[in-house]
Amino acid sequence: MSTPDRNPQSGAAGARVAAPTGGAFLTERQDANTVLIPEAFDDDLKMFAQTARTFVQREIVPDFAKLEGLDYALSRAKMATAGGLGLLAVEVPEVYGGLGAGKAAASVVTEAVAASGSFNVTFNAHVGIGTLPLVYFGTEEQRARYLPRLATGEWVAAYCLTEPGSGSDSLAAKARADLDGDEWVLNGTKMWISNAGFADLFTVFAQVDGDKFSCFLVEKGAPGLSLGAEEHKMGIKGSSTRQVILENVRVPKGNLLGEIGKGHRIAFGILNIGRFKLAVGASGGAKQLIGLAQAYAKERRQFKVPIATFGLIQEKIGRMAADTYALESAVYRLAGSMDAATDGKHDPAAQLAALNDYAVEYSFIKVFGSEILDYVVDEALQIYGGYGFSADYPIELAYRNSRINRIFEGTNEINRELTVDQLLKRAMRGELDLLGPAQAAMLGRPVETVTAPAAQADAELALANLKLGTLMVAGMGAMAYMQGLEREQELLARVADMVGLCYMAESALLRSERLQGARGGEVALLLARLYAFAAVDRARDLGTEALRRIPRGKEALPRFQAYLAERGVDLVELRRQAAEAVYAADGYPLG
Amino acid sequence: MKAVTIIKQVPDAEARVRAAGGRVDLGGVTFVIDGMDEYGVEEAIRLREGGFELEIVALALGPSRSEDALRTALALGADRAVHIETDAWLDPLTQARVIAKVVEAEGAQLVFVGGKQADWDSAALGPALAEVLGWPHSDWTTALSLSDGSARVKHDTDGGQEELTLPLPAVITTQQGLNEPRYPTLPNIMKAKRKELAKRDLAEFAPGAALTELVSEDIQTQGRRGVIVTGDAVSAAAELVRLLRDEAKVI
Numbered sequence: 031m032s033t034p035d036r037n038p039q040s041g042a043a044g045a046r047v048a049a050p051t052g053g054a055f056l057t058e059r060q061d062a063n064t065v066l067i068p069e070a071f072d073d074d075l076k077m078f079a080q081t082a083r084t085f086v087q088r089e090i091v092p093d094f095a096k097l098e099g100l101d102y103a104l105s106r107a108k109m110a111t112a113g114g115l116g117l118l119a120v121e122v123p124e125v126y127g128g129l130g131a132g133k134a135a136a137s138v139v140t141e142a143v144a145a146s147g148s149f150n151v152t153f154n155a156h157v158g159i160g161t162l163p164l165v166y167f168g169t170e171e172q173r174a175r176y177l178p179r180l181a182t183g184e185w186v187a188a189y190c191l192t193e194p195g196s197g198s199d200s201l202a203a204k205a206r207a208d209l210d211g212d213e214w215v216l217n218g219t220k221m222w223i224s225n226a227g228f229a230d231l232f233t234v235f236a237q238v239d240g241d242k243f244s245c246f247l248v249e250k251g252a253p254g255l256s257l258g259a260e261e262h263k264m265g266i267k268g269s270s271t272r273q274v275i276l277e278n279v280r281v282p283k284g285n286l287l288g289e290i291g292k293g294h295r296i297a298f299g300i301l302n303i304g305r306f307k308l309a310v311g312a313s314g315g316a317k318q319l320i321g322l323a324q325a326y327a328k329e330r331r332q333f334k335v336p337i338a339t340f341g342l343i344q345e346k347i348g349r350m351a352a353d354t355y356a357l358e359s360a361v362y363r364l365a366g367s368m369d370a371a372t373d374g375k376h377d378p379a380a381q382l383a384a385l386n387d388y389a390v391e392y393s394f395i396k397v398f399g400s401e402i403l404d405y406v407v408d409e410a411l412q413i414y415g416g417y418g419f420s421a422d423y424p425i426e427l428a429y430r431n432s433r434i435n436r437i438f439e440g441t442n443e444i445n446r447e448l449t450v451d452q453l454l455k456r457a458m459r460g461e462l463d464l465l466g467p468a469q470a471a472m473l474g475r476p477v478e479t480v481t482a483p484a485a486q487a488d489a490e491l492a493l494a495n496l497k498l499g500t501l502m503v504a505g506m507g508a509m510a511y512m513q514g515l516e517r518e519q520e521l522l523a524r525v526a527d528m529v530g531l532c533y534m535a536e537s538a539l540l541r542s543e544r545l546q547g548a549r550g551g552e553v554a555l556l557l558a559r560l561y562a563f564a565a566v567d568r569a570r571d572l573g574t575e576a577l578r579r580i581p582r583g584k585e586a587l588p589r590f591q592a593y594l595a596e597r598g599v600d601l602v603e604l605r606r607q608a609a610e611a612v613y614a615a616d617g618y619p620l621g
Numbered sequence: 622m623k624a625v626t627i628i629k630q631v632p633d634a635e636a637r638v639r640a641a642g643g644r645v646d647l648g649g650v651t652f653v654i655d656g657m658d659e660y661g662v663e664e665a666i667r668l669r670e671g672g673f674e675l676e677i678v679a680l681a682l683g684p685s686r687s688e689d690a691l692r693t694a695l696a697l698g699a700d701r702a703v704h705i706e707t708d709a710w711l712d713p714l715t716q717a718r719v720i721a722k723v724v725e726a727e728g729a730q731l732v733f734v735g736g737k738q739a740d741w742d743s744a745a746l747g748p749a750l751a752e753v754l755g756w757p758h759s760d761w762t763t764a765l766s767l768s769d770g771s772a773r774v775k776h777d778t779d780g781g782q783e784e785l786t787l788p789l790p791a792v793i794t795t796q797q798g799l800n801e802p803r804y805p806t807l808p809n810i811m812k813a814k815r816k817e818l819a820k821r822d823l824a825e826f827a828p829g830a831a832l833t834e835l836v837s838e839d840i841q842t843q844g845r846r847g848v849i850v851t852g853d854a855v856s857a858a859a860e861l862v863r864l865l866r867d868e869a870k871v872i
Contacts, residue, residue: 114806
């Protein structure tokens with residue numbers, strides 16, 4: 031691939047953004063100067079974001095109602111406009127008409143487009159799971175044939191993995207592909223396919239010889255290719271979702287994508303990036319909703335005062351802001367790591383291998399992103415009160431649209447399992463030293479001092495011990511259940527959440543450390559401390575429940591609770607202050 | 622032919638600004654290219670797209686952050702940029718004298734200036750620049766075409782419209798309606814990085830002593846009176862009219 035080296039985003043004082051080992055955050059603290067934060071974006075990123083926001087304002091907002099009514103021609107036209115602006119080409123290599131830019135660049139676009147309702151799904155299904163399989167697995171010929179058209183929006187792509195009988199268990203697909211002379215003959219039914227109604231290119235997974243999971247490129251109009259009716263969905267009603275039915279569909283032999291029996295590499299590699307992108311979109315959506323909710327709270331008067339002055343409203347807005355800040359910080363920290371990890375790698379397979387290094391992070395960030403967005407939209411609706419429940423106001427639609435995020439790109443349940451599963455696999459493959467630190471945590475004592483800026487030293491200390499508590503529970507669980515751990519889903523989920531809380535809280539604190547004394551520094555510090563201390567409270571509950579179940583875990587509770595000690599920080603006060611910061615900024619106060 | 626488009630960077634329209642110590646505090650404000658200047662850049666690009674061989678030079682006089690607005694102009698389609706860097710507040714005539722030197726040195730035939738600056742609402746720079754250069758000037762321009770060394774323009778008057786021709790070189794100040802400015806595509810944003818952005822020092826242009834000095838700034842604030850008019854509909858309406866007329870003086 032001839033994509034030139036990207037400019038890795040600069041950290042502070044010329045430090046380069048680093049690519050730490052995936053999962054290593056549990057045992058090592060990254061240098062804050064090597065983390066990508068939105069405040070350090072270069073001009074390109076700022077201008078990409080501005081163009082994407084202008085696109086939404088000029089092209090989507092005026093036609094919002096029509097797009098939500100599901101209008102194939104209009105959706106296609108908007109995709110073409112997006113294509114003309116380069117918004118569909120960010121991750122496509124330059125030789126195929128793309129920009130060859132990285133995940134941070136793609137992320138600023140994704141965040142902005144998140145404010146476009148259902149069109150967000152159309153857009154992301156195309157640029158992510160629709161286009162990326164070709165970017166990472168296409169042959170020279172396949173990429174030359176399809177990528178230029180996908181990059182301009184002349185063609186729209188759909189990704190066909192799920193079947194009526196196989197969702198989370200995607201490798202159990204029943205669709206089959208049989209070689210007949212120079213052609214593959216495809217048969218099967220694919221379910222919940224975004225963009226199906228107006229897509230030109232379908233990326234279809236099917237079994238060869240019964241169990242060799244493989245991937246094929248099918249063009250619209252192929253005889254035997256048909257579509258089911260539009261699904262009647264709860265939300266994202268303006269995106270097309272249909273079954274894709276293949277009955278003796280013949281495609282040339284050369285339309286096999288990747289290798290026979292290696293389809294799982296495509297499916298999981300692309301899903302990994304899709305999970306990351308989902309979290310990015312959630313960050314953009316949450317910021318938009320905070321803007322709406324705070325404006326309404328200031329405007330709506332009850333008992334002769336704006337409801338924004340009430341503690342229970344401030345509490346919601348304060349938590350919304352802290353959660354969103356942590357999510358945004360985590361998303362760009364991870365984007366920076368992804369770009370640094372692939373920097374200088376020209377071979378797409380090597381790039382994807384480097385990206386797969388963060389499989390643990392993708393899984394929990396998808397869970398946290400979708401659940402934070404759901405929390406934010408739920409409380410935004412509550413702040414709007416009766417008007418929130420009315421379809422004449424914007425929250426009702428956002429509420430319905432948000433819900434799918436906990437289901438697609440792998441349900442949150444599967445992603446919680448994957449978080450721990452991948453973490454343990456990385457440890458067993460020797461890619462990550464978890465065993466030593468976990469054993470030390472099972473026997474150790476709380477850390478009493480950390481090196482950190484004074485203003486956030488209390489939260490840093492809490493975080494250092496949160497990591498030890500997490501390692502302790504994970505280690506005890508792994509030892510107690512060994513190979514049977516996978517049957518302890520409830521335990522896995524709790525460990526996954528604790529692992530995610532460590533990363534989120536750390537990302538929040540790394541950013542506030544970087545912003546010390548800079549614009550936004552005080553607000554970042556406030557939100558980072560709020561998030562970190564709330565994370566400790568949540569982790570204490572999670573870990574306590576886990577230890578009560580693990581054999582001999584009850585005896586370990588005092589040690590665990592010493593790690594997650596009560597630190598006496600008044601979170602009610604911090605949430606009030608956070609709400610005031612939102613009000614003063616007329617919306618999400620950073621980014 | 623060469624066109625210079627003057628670029629000013631202004632606070633985003635939604636920015637919240639505060640005044641402190643007799644100065645407007647712009648800390649924490651997001652800055653953007655002035656929308657009025659975008660009309661000028663767009664018009665120059667359209668002239669070129671319409672077949673004129675036009676080199677488009679974006680010019681800014683202002684603090685270092687103005688570079689971002691120049692980058693936007695380059696991403697929109699300007700060929701190169703000149704940035705005269707200064708943190709000083711300059712009155713419009715002093716600005717015009719500095720800018721005129723660059724325009725003359727460039728040998729430009731057309732200068733586009735935003736009709737009214739979105740920050741301090743000044744509309745003086747365009748006319749002042751025409752005066753310093755001794756060039757004809759079209760104010761509040763809503764249509765422009767070029768032929769045979771002259772420009773044909775339209776501009777709105779109070780309740781009507783005028784059409785004028787003016788020989789080149791000329792200064793054109795822009796107005797809403799002149800065009801619908803495009804916004805930069807991602808590929809053009811990346812290409813803009815490779816375009817020339819020349820930095821010049823204000824001292825080179827010997828601007829001389831300022832003609833006016835900024836003494837203090839303040840911001841109008843609007844607050845709610847919180848008055849609730851009570852009583853039956855007829856007397857409440859009468860009271861409301863009285864308040865609007867005699868106290869608020871809006872009717």
